[in-house]
Amino acid sequence: MLDFPIIQGRGFRNVVEGGRVTGFAFQLRNPNYRGFAASLLDGVEVLVDGERIPDHVPLWTLQGRTFTLEELRASTDVRWQLDEPATITVPRPGGLSAGVHELEAVVQLRRSYFPPLVARTPFTASAKAVIVPPAPAGGLRFGVSTYSYSGDVHTSMTLEDVFADIADLGADGIEILGEGNIPGYPSPDSAWIDGWHGLLEKYGLTATNYGSWVDTTRWRDRDLTVEEGAAQIQLDLRLAARLGFTSVRPKFGVTSWDLDPHPIWEEAVERSLDLAAELDVVICPEIHAPTPIKHPVTQGYLEFIERTGSEHFKLLIDTGIFQTEPVRDYAEEIDVEEGEEVPAHLRPLAVPMADLVEVLPHVHFIQAKFFDIDDRLHDRHVPWDEIITTLRTAGWSGWLSSEYEGVRAPGRGRDQVRRQHALLRTLCAGR
Amino acid sequence: MLDFPIIQGRGFRNVVEGGRVTGFAFQLRNPNYRGFAASLLDGVEVLVDGERIPDHVPLWTLQGRTFTLEELRASTDVRWQLDEPATITVPRPGGLSAGVHELEAVVQLRRSYFPPLVARTPFTASAKAVIVPPAPAGGLRFGVSTYSYSGDVHTSMTLEDVFADIADLGADGIEILGEGNIPGYPSPDSAWIDGWHGLLEKYGLTATNYGSWVDTTRWRDRDLTVEEGAAQIQLDLRLAARLGFTSVRPKFGVTSWDLDPHPIWEEAVERSLDLAAELDVVICPEIHAPTPIKHPVTQGYLEFIERTGSEHFKLLIDTGIFQTEPVRDYAEEIDVEEGEEVPAHLRPLAVPMADLVEVLPHVHFIQAKFFDIDDRLHDRHVPWDEIITTLRTAGWSGWLSSEYEGVRAPGRGRDQVRRQHALLRTLCAGR
Numbered sequence: 071m072l073d074f075p076i077i078q079g080r081g082f083r084n085v086v087e088g089g090r091v092t093g094f095a096f097q098l099r100n101p102n103y104r105g106f107a108a109s110l111l112d113g114v115e116v117l118v119d120g121e122r123i124p125d126h127v128p129l130w131t132l133q134g135r136t137f138t139l140e141e142l143r144a145s146t147d148v149r150w151q152l153d154e155p156a157t158i159t160v161p162r163p164g165g166l167s168a169g170v171h172e173l174e175a176v177v178q179l180r181r182s183y184f185p186p187l188v189a190r191t192p193f194t195a196s197a198k199a200v201i202v203p204p205a206p207a208g209g210l211r212f213g214v215s216t217y218s219y220s221g222d223v224h225t226s227m228t229l230e231d232v233f234a235d236i237a238d239l240g241a242d243g244i245e246i247l248g249e250g251n252i253p254g255y256p257s258p259d260s261a262w263i264d265g266w267h268g269l270l271e272k273y274g275l276t277a278t279n280y281g282s283w284v285d286t287t288r289w290r291d292r293d294l295t296v297e298e299g300a301a302q303i304q305l306d307l308r309l310a311a312r313l314g315f316t317s318v319r320p321k322f323g324v325t326s327w328d329l330d331p332h333p334i335w336e337e338a339v340e341r342s343l344d345l346a347a348e349l350d351v352v353i354c355p356e357i358h359a360p361t362p363i364k365h366p367v368t369q370g371y372l373e374f375i376e377r378t379g380s381e382h383f384k385l386l387i388d389t390g391i392f393q394t395e396p397v398r399d400y401a402e403e404i405d406v407e408e409g410e411e412v413p414a415h416l417r418p419l420a421v422p423m424a425d426l427v428e429v430l431p432h433v434h435f436i437q438a439k440f441f442d443i444d445d446r447l448h449d450r451h452v453p454w455d456e457i458i459t460t461l462r463t464a465g466w467s468g469w470l471s472s473e474y475e476g477v478r479a480p481g482r483g484r485d486q487v488r489r490q491h492a493l494l495r496t497l498c499a500g501r
Numbered sequence: 502m503l504d505f506p507i508i509q510g511r512g513f514r515n516v517v518e519g520g521r522v523t524g525f526a527f528q529l530r531n532p533n534y535r536g537f538a539a540s541l542l543d544g545v546e547v548l549v550d551g552e553r554i555p556d557h558v559p560l561w562t563l564q565g566r567t568f569t570l571e572e573l574r575a576s577t578d579v580r581w582q583l584d585e586p587a588t589i590t591v592p593r594p595g596g597l598s599a600g601v602h603e604l605e606a607v608v609q610l611r612r613s614y615f616p617p618l619v620a621r622t623p624f625t626a627s628a629k630a631v632i633v634p635p636a637p638a639g640g641l642r643f644g645v646s647t648y649s650y651s652g653d654v655h656t657s658m659t660l661e662d663v664f665a666d667i668a669d670l671g672a673d674g675i676e677i678l679g680e681g682n683i684p685g686y687p688s689p690d691s692a693w694i695d696g697w698h699g700l701l702e703k704y705g706l707t708a709t710n711y712g713s714w715v716d717t718t719r720w721r722d723r724d725l726t727v728e729e730g731a732a733q734i735q736l737d738l739r740l741a742a743r744l745g746f747t748s749v750r751p752k753f754g755v756t757s758w759d760l761d762p763h764p765i766w767e768e769a770v771e772r773s774l775d776l777a778a779e780l781d782v783v784i785c786p787e788i789h790a791p792t793p794i795k796h797p798v799t800q801g802y803l804e805f806i807e808r809t810g811s812e813h814f815k816l817l818i819d820t821g822i823f824q825t826e827p828v829r830d831y832a833e834e835i836d837v838e839e840g841e842e843v844p845a846h847l848r849p850l851a852v853p854m855a856d857l858v859e860v861l862p863h864v865h866f867i868q869a870k871f872f873d874i875d876d877r878l879h880d881r882h883v884p885w886d887e888i889i890t891t892l893r894t895a896g897w898s899g900w901l902s903s904e905y906e907g908v909r910a911p912g913r914g915r916d917q918v919r920r921q922h923a924l925l926r927t928l929c930a931g932r
Binding site for chain 2: 073107110180184253254286289321327332
């Protein structure tokens, strides 16, 4: 699918030719209600951060071929279809800096069916668009969770759009929610599984973490048993392995405000460790606010690792635990405790970096949870500078997987994920 | 695709059982970020126009099976997936009246991974939703143009969604824009054409009118020739016939504020009449504001009919010519003449019904152009009561094809088309 705004989120990038950055490019959806012969185009004026590029300068790429304006006017066999975006390429040595840019495009189109004096029509589109710099080689690996696109998937994005977005911003890993993103869960048909592997290959992405749930209150009148919990974990381990994932995060039901997992967790996991080893999939419980690292819950997981000696049970850290400011605009419908303004897990827990360093050897995966990154790439909730410094200093080399959890307005998560990757990679490049 | 709002536009309808209206139904997108076992649902409270239906009353249809709340709680093998809407059925003898209703749904869900005191979560969704009454049998036929969904198609609607929307509101006809809706125009591949016919059959729709263009300013430095104009018309006639359409509206380039068609029109059409007859496709020029019926342009078309005696050249009326109020909120980017507030074709032309009656024998198709229908099904621009009365009195029995041309906000056209059909059919039923 295409974005509703005329300037598309995907495709805004610097253009590299022969190892040098020679300009930038972006994509436009056809702003008219019909497709048309490209000879009807009369140019596109571009404004980027207030700088004007005259309408005869940009190059047009339509249907796989690139044209100057004069070539476009003379063209006989190329069209701008409604379902095919145009790529506009603007020569500009050095291109654009990483981050958010004000972009405006004024497309001129001759519409034969309007009176001659008004037939030449400007279509104006503007956007704040994000240049994401390339990921630095080695060290941290950059991924995205489909959770970032909650609400957009199935309404304006297909699964292939998710892959395309992630690949377009230069990330390598895709994290999914098993019960969210697998049609026909828990028994997707084999055509869907083939399609999944086809998408991984087409977009060059790695399947990273698979989110699962152990819904201990699945039955209204009784709790889930250990047997049922183990069966759920094992079902998801098998499905995750079949899709190429290397870890599974089971989200256990909890019994307290501190997110103490339901007591079945330990035996249900222990009964699943052999299977995890056989499939080589790591089971990762999530350390999530309001539970910090120095807490009996996390301690319990560490003790479990020590006791079992398993290589297939490690920690998953949700970066919400490092928040330094409360989050007031959030995605979910959540009741708050009496007298509180913000739900417990969205208050600043501000876990110190020293605590992270201590458990890093046991950390398999990081969900890079965030809520809002502004036009200057500033995140007022999560201290990314400290987190990145800590991870790089410790030489940790796992996945940082974007998990946008801010307001669910259409397309907002897609834009915010680009901002987060621009921010994280800028921080990496800076040290 | 599904609608972003939780309450879906499609699927809101009265339920008929054994010839009696026993209630109403609507569809909900899963409001959570994950799919889940349906036993985690704790009911849905519905408010319709302020009337409260308690949460144990509505029936749930999930994955093709219908459940009471108690059955849902006890269910072991049914899920609410992210890609499968739930149908909520509310018993209510007589159902709901035609038109716009205030609908609210509060879904209760147990989320095991939230602290026990807040784990039972209400998800609240509200919408203004439209009950469209069945189309009266005989007489006028009701269709929809894809133009109504401009901006939505390819961004939140697939072509199949267009078919599903039209069928869901009980219309029988689909009108398309050849250069808009045919991927690979002018040479769609045969798989697409097979898919098109498959959709017509699956949704029980008739292909009505095919919009085409004769872009006389396609070349910047010279006008289109008669030969080129004829070739364009003939290309579209062939493609339209292949897709099952029975008329083609060529939109000619114009030469004046009055929309005088470019002089090549007459010979280009005349050279195409034999092909039109052979394919049995009617060529329909569009009578569109600011050109009224009593005008040399329309007169020229009527003279052409008389002179050629062709059965394959008739008029297409755009109901914008009957407007009684100017349109200030509109879809397109249009320059206006100096000193004018509203573009010429959006000012009230208020063509009298007597003029329509006079030309009705030559009218093949009506584009039911409109801009805004309010919550009381009132259209302040187009006098539908007069139009419907005139058409029914004259016994005209062609297609009225919805052409929404109001503001292009995501999903707005889809809702407005439902309103228009509710309005038109209520008017038909009222006389």
